[in-house]
Amino acid sequence: MLNGRDPRIDFFRGLALIFIFWDHVPHNPLGQITLRNFGFSDAAEIFVFLAGYAAVLAYGKILQRDGYWIASLKILRRTWVLYVVHIFLLAMLMGIVFFANSHVETRDLVEEMGLTHFVTHPQQALTDELLLRFKPNLMDPLPLYIVLLAGLPLVLPLLLRKTWLVVAASMTVYLLAPWMGWNLRAIADGVWYFNPVTWQFLFILGGAAALHAGRKHPGEHRALARQPLFVAAALYTLAAAVLTLSWRWPEVHDALMPTWLSELIYPISKTDLSPLRLLHFLALAYVTAKLLPGRGWTQNWPAQQCCRMGRYSLEVFCLGVLLAPLADMLNAQADDAWPMQIFSALLGLLLMAALAAWLAFNQQLDASRHGQWVAGK
Structure with missing residues (x-):
């Protein structure tokens, strides 16, 4: 039987939502401390x-x-909710971007956000929106999740019984997709920025990690420094961090990176989830899980706020998408950009946390009212 909710999952999902928001605000100083600055993923x-x-x-x-x-019905019902949210969110995002663009004279936010297709071909853009082919900047993760969740009923029963068979089949598709050119159609460059055929892996x-969480493995009682897999993962994570940081100084990067190795590893594709990106994330996740094995550290106040954001990830993600162009607008209007950039990033984080707190309060209120109604029957 599968285990219950793990607060660590909510924490890291909330942290990812913060990073996504900060990464999506151009020239945001706090965007320099997000994960993408210290590794391939x-x-x-x-x-x-x-x-x-x-x-x-x-x-x-x-x-x-x-x-x-019943499980398939609930999965597809959730997928439909996500699809409706996607349509509604895109409509709101376009309105906000058009508003922000009217207040910024030095840049074209409509073009930067990938909304030119709607301006030049509005009827076709509406059709593409319904078919998930029109995905302006900031919107890519949600259509990807819709497609991946919609396909879950096809593999879930076998995943529960023959986990490694499904993982092997998924890996085969992942490895073949870039070579065969498998991807879904979209506007602009013609394919999805997040290729579902590779990101499904x-x-x-x-899913496989969820099924095997909590199982003991040989050698886990030893100190971390004596566990070869942990050492290898930690070294790869460190090497990726050094290389990523060197990108800021081309002369340092050229000194560290031989030409033959540079030609071998670049480009590190995000669209097709390059093996270097995938390996970096898996190594980082493994190291993090080893260093934070328990749940006690999620009980402090800041971690609890992050957990709550992760618990309401869909609503918080949508708010972050809408706040990013508004923060960009405020930053573009400020004479002294640096203080405003810090302020807008922290204000956005505060609003996202406030939304999660409000949703949690409403859920508790509804539960209390339901309990009173049951007791009064």
């Missing part, structure tokens, strides 16, 4: 991996309790 990998983890944890339990058809790995 970024918050997108956290988001997709934990989406697979949470989905299999939740719907796997429903499948075991209520059967395949990380989603499946998240």
Whole structure:
């Protein structure tokens, strides 16, 4: 039987939402401390991996309790909710970007946000929106999640029984996709920025991790420095951090990176989830899990706020998408940009945390009212 909710999952999902917001505000100083600055992967990998983890944890339990058809029905119902949210969010985002663009004279935010297609071809853009082919900047993770979740009923029963068979099949598709050119169609460059055919592997790995969480493995009682897998993962994470930091100083990078190695590893594709990105995320996740094995550290006040944001990840993600162009507008209007950039980043974080707190309060209120109604019957 699958285990219950793990607050660590909510914490890291909340942290990913903060990183995504800060990364999406141009020239934001706090964007310099997010994951993408210290390795090949970024918050997108956290988001997709934990989406697979949470989905299999939740719907796997429903499948075991209520059967395949009930679980599939609930998965597809959730997928429909996400689809409707996507349409509504895109409409709101376009309105906010058009408003922000009217207050910024030095830049074209409509073009920067990838909304030119709607301005030049509004009828086709509406059709593409319904088909998930029109995805302006900031919107890419949600359509990816919709497609991955919609495909979960096809693999969930076998994933529960033959986990490694599904992982092997998923890895095969992942390795073949870039070579065969498998991707979904979109506007602009013609393909999805997050290729679902490759990113599905990380989603499946998240589900497999949920099924094997808590199991003991040989050698875990030894000190971390004596565990070869931990040492290898830590060294790779450190090497990736050094290399990523060197990108800021080309002369340092050229000194560290031989030409033959540079030609071998570059480009590190985000669209097809390059093996270097995937390996970096898995190594980082493994090291983090080893260094933070318990749940006690999630009980302090800042961690609890982050956990609450992760618990309401869809609503907080949507708010972050809408706040990013507004923060960009404020930053563009400020004479002294640096203080305003810090202020807008922290204000956005505060609003996202406030939304999560409000949603939690409403949920508790509804539960209290329901309990009173049951007691009064």
